[in-house]
Amino acid sequence: xxxxxxxxxxxxxxxCVNKCPGxxxxxxxxxxxxxxxxxxxxxxxxxxxxxxxxxxxxxGICPGRVFAR
Numbered sequence: 001x002x003x004x005x006x007x008x009x010x011x012x013x014x015x016c017v018n019k020c021p022g023x024x025x026x027x028x029x030x031x032x033x034x035x036x037x038x039x040x041x042x043x044x045x046x047x048x049x050x051x052x053x054x055x056x057x058x059x060g061i062c063p064g065r066v067f068a069r
Contacts, residue, residue: 002042004063013060017042025066028052034066042066 002020005012019040025031035041035049043052043062057064 004042004060006067013044015042015045021066021068023068025068028054028057028062028064031063031066 002015002017003009003012004015017040019038021034021038021040021042025034025042029052031042032049032052035043035052041047041049043049043056047056047061052062054064056062
């Protein structure tokens with residue numbers, strides 16, 4: 001389970017993902033690259049990896065950064 005907004009986990013969108021990142025992803029480009037290489041998409045299900053953008057981050061559809069444990 002991937003929580004889109006870790007600062008507000010109760011209200012945040014939650015996604016089932018194939019794999020969680022093993023390292024921090026600091027940009028939307030990093031997040032899109034992870035989706036392509038690992039087959040684990042961290043934006044809303046209807047968003048293609050080629051569409052990941054700062055605008056979708058502002059709308060709460062994609063994460064801006066991902067912190068690995």
